[in-house]
Amino acid sequence: MAETRKASRYVVPLAVAGVAAATIGLVPALAASGDPDLPEITAQQLIEKIAASDTQTLSGTFKVTTDLGLPSVAGLADSFAGGSPSGGSSSVDPQERLTQLVSGTHTLRVAADGPEKQKLTIVDGSDEYSLIHNGDDVWAYDSASNEVFHEKGDASDRPAEEKELPGTPKELADEVLKAAGDTTSITVGGTAKVAGRDAYQLVIKPKQGGSTVDSVKIAVDAKTGTPLKFTLASVEGGKPVVDAGFTKVDFARPAASTFDFKAPKGAKVTEGAAGADGADGAAHGKAPEDLEKEFDGLFGGMVPGAGGAGAEGMNVIGEGWTTIAKIDTGAPAPKTGEAPQEVQGFLDALGDKVSGKFGSGTVFKTKLVNALMTDDGKVYVGAVTKQALVDAANAGK
Known part of the structure; x- marks a missing residue:
């Protein structure tokens, strides 16, 4: 089979x-x-x-x-x-x-x-x-x-x-x-x-x-x-x-x-x-x-051309190694204190507060894949730097 x-x-x-x-x-x-x-x-x-x-x-x-x-x-x-x-x-x-x-x-x-x-x-x-x-x-x-x-x-x-x-x-x-x-x-x-x-x-x-x-x-x-x-x-x-x-x-x-x-x-x-x-x-x-x-x-997203089709409702920004996926969740980001203490501590350790023309949000970072979650519920994610995510969010306004 x-x-x-x-x-x-x-x-x-x-x-x-x-x-x-x-x-x-x-x-x-x-x-x-x-x-x-x-x-x-x-x-x-x-x-x-x-x-x-x-x-x-x-x-x-x-x-x-x-x-x-x-x-x-x-x-x-x-x-x-x-x-x-x-x-x-x-x-x-x-x-x-x-x-x-x-x-x-x-x-x-x-x-x-x-x-x-x-x-x-x-x-x-x-x-x-x-x-x-x-x-x-x-x-x-x-x-x-x-x-x-x-x-x-x-x-x-x-x-x-x-x-x-x-x-x-x-x-x-x-x-x-x-x-x-x-x-x-x-x-x-x-x-x-x-x-x-x-x-x-x-x-x-x-x-x-x-x-x-x-x-x-x-x-x-x-x-x-x-x-x-x-x-x-x-x-x-x-x-x-x-x-x-x-x-x-x-x-x-x-x-x-x-x-x-x-x-x-x-x-x-x-x-x-x-x-x-x-x-x-x-x-x-x-x-x-x-x-x-x-x-x-x-x-799949680590290199150009790898991985399958994007998720429904996902917009793709850029190409090659600097491709960024934009997803509008329709839900505002969780506020401090809403998550359990252990979860909040983990998120705080991962996140950097950022702001720009798009408003404000948090960049959750690893050594490879980073994600910007704006306070109004949009998510930008890719194997790109924090600044690249902020630039993409600013360009989207």
Whole structure:
């Protein structure tokens, strides 16, 4: 089924290109000493190499660190859902658990054997959370709570791919470079050793002023063309906003037993919609589709051309890296004292009071995405600086 096909995107995108595809690639500054001496390559040739990559099998360890510059949210979750940080949802829910990767530092073990077999394990001390896709089955297991999530689909119902891609690596590279246009610089920024392998660095930078993005980098395996390490850096400097990459990788086929799963004795098992009621088609479990949308929403706006269509009623201002979404909520901003103390403290830590021709409002800021909420209920949001948001609001008056 279509949903089962999407389930296969749980693991490989996260391990190989999930964060990379959504954010165009993320990589911190790599040490100059010990960099491998590789043949020269142009940006277009490197993009062609990535496009031609057909990595079907791999296993390894993957580390993801995300630093949006947010204040501590301790106690914030308890202000909602009656004190339940998860809002009452199961700790084994894939949508909930995988979206936790967008904050803090996480170590993952990954394995893949083609489009039908993938496994991702989030390691948290002695506890582990595993997500396994094996044929028609998707399993999630949380060792801390001994809970299992299971979803099943019929492979015979899977539709053929509907999206036509450029026919050759060169055509795809041409499309990428064409999309960059006048707003983006794409270059090769030297070489590096990543997870013990020789790699080239593809560097993507905005040409426009006003973006919060300083650079986006991809470390590309020199032999296979597989993205190995990715970083998104903010103009604020300091730690990268996202630093994600392999610390160990092996492109040999993993053992078949890697993808086997049997619910442990005494585990609580939650079936997806199809497994619970025997329905198919639209009644199939929604976790894969919801998760895909979640990651699109979280990462889709970081770079030009990424992400889906805008929300209904949203106006888009500008283009490229300095695109701003304007939304008229029709509701005035909450007044001080209306929110719980923990929530108000969190908002105050995030916000800067601003004023201009538009009136007054508050800019809620992170190292990447900033949002201006005016006192009359309009919201301006984008991966742009505070001044760019104020200028957009002033221009709207």
